[in-house]
Amino acid sequence: MNPIPSLLASVVLSTAVLAHASQAQDTGLPPLTPDDLQFSASNMDTSVDPGEDFYRYASGKWLDRVERPEDKARWDIFTIIGERLIKQLAIVAETAGETSADAPKGSNTQLVGDFYKAYMNVEAMEAAGIEPVRAELDRIDEIHSLEDLTRFMAEQASTSGPALFAIFAPSADPQDSKHFAIFSAGPSFAVEDHHLELLRNKEGDPRIPAYRTYVTEIMKIEGYSEEESDRIADITLRIESALYEGMLTPEEGNDPRNRYGKLGFDEVQAQVPEFDLDAYFRIVGFDIPETVYLFEPRALPVLSKLLKETPLDDLKDYAAFRVINKYKQFLTPAFEEPVKDFNLVLTGARQDRPRQEHMYDLLKENLGQPASKLFVETYYSDETRAEVLDMVERIHAKFRERVETRDWLSEDTRAEALKKIDSFY
Structure with a gap:
């Protein structure tokens, strides 16, 4: 086991528990009990030999x-604490x-408060329907070539829209962490990463018809006929299944040697000539890199074949579905039912929570810093x-002591480990 993630996990969990325990009565949330996996001897079975x-x-x-709640x-402890965090952030x-109406413009309270009021204004959302994304759908209608499609993809990437067909993004250069490098990260999909295996289209997998139904229902709400919605659902499954074939398997992905191959920019462009990388990078605002890391080394040739x-x-049609799917949480609440039905098949639970609690992921993604500051001010x-x-320092000191006293470490390894420990904060 890698000790650093374990250390981080215990710090995060303990921090959360301390915050919840110290402020529970001030927010109207019930205090933690042994049922919430707060430590208690009543949770132990001492008749069992440890x-x-x-x-x-x-x-x-x-x-x-x-018992596990039906929804x-x-x-487990992370789910319990996570649920409490969701409720706490909803209160924040x-x-x-x-109070946002009287808060200074640009302040944390104004940003989070106005976001909250807009999201909770269900009547306005129902009245608007899908009109807020109509301009994006009209732009899709105006695509007449792969060059137009490339421009649309780049514009979506530069405005936090859906990452269509391919992702090119900066991250720390694995050979020199003081600098950034450009990575080809493969495609994105409309389903979450831990459910992507369904795209292998295994015989009898109930998630396949559930996904097809989900896409159909999303497009029907958008205004497509049932026949057209079914057709787009089939297109979506066909495109995403083809793209997924270009992804590394989980076993392959665990080998860093498969993740950090590097090619020159022209060599990367040659893998997918149908996709104008120069135009894409220019629109997104990236300088043309000399080299690109291939985090998904098979993805671009597969994309070339697909295009x-x-x-x-x-x-x-697939791009239209992805745009609607990306922004559905900001559109008519009618989109909520297909999401719940699909989740039931994916996870075995039909998650149904108050609307304000749906904001948790949205705030993390769109207003993470101001929401976090208000959270800390409220609960810490x-x-x-x-x-x-004090807890962190004691864990840190004990961890350092363990490294100093392990006789199986060579002196060079020990010195490097201590450097890492001393840089941990």
Whole structure:
């Protein structure tokens, strides 16, 4: 086990618990109990030999007593704390919404509060329907060539729209972390990464018809006929399944040697001549790089084949679905039902929560810094901050002590490990 992630996980979890415990009564949320996996001997099954089954020894009575909520796919300490964080951030956003009208423009309260009020204005969303994205859909209608499609892809990438067909993005250069490099990260999909395996289209996989139904329902809400919606659903499955064939398997992806191959810019362009990389980079605002890392080394040739063999109208219909799917949370609430139905098949739980709690991921993605600042101001007292810092320092000191005293480490390895520990904050 890598100790650094374990250390981080324990710090994050303990920090969250301290914050929840110290402020629970101030927010109207109930205090944590043994059912919420707060430590309690009542959760242990001391009749079990810990040497034989420590998991059962530590939490056997909790496992016997607590049932997974029907609307949750899993129920463990991270889920419990995550659910509490969602409720806490909803309270933060609602409070900001009550005072944002009088807050200075550009302040954390104004940004989060106005976002909250706009998102909670369901009547306005229902009245607007999909008109807020009509201009993007009209631009798709005006695509008449792969060159036009490339420009549209780049414009979406530069405005946080859907990452269509290919992703080119900067990240730390693995050979020199002081500089950035450009990566070809492969395509993105309308389903979350941990459900992508469904695109291998296994025989009898219930997620395949569920995904097809999901796309159909999304496009019907947009205004397409059922026949046209079914056709776009088939196109979506066909395009995404083809693109997924160009992705590394999980086993291949775990080998860093498969992730960091590097080619010159012209060599990368030659892999996908149908896609004008020069125009794409210019529109996004990137300088043309000398080299590109291929995080997904098979993706571009597969994309080239797809662009050559797929009718342009099919590519446009797929792009329309991706635009609507990207922004559906800001459009009519009618989109919520297909999402819940699809989640039921994907996870075994039909997640149904109050509307303000749906804002959690939206705030993280769009207003992460101002929302986080308000969260800290609300839930972290000076006492909690001091407790967390003290805890971190004690964990840090103990970790350093362990590295210093492990006799199986060579002196060179020990010195490098201590450098990493001393730079950890």
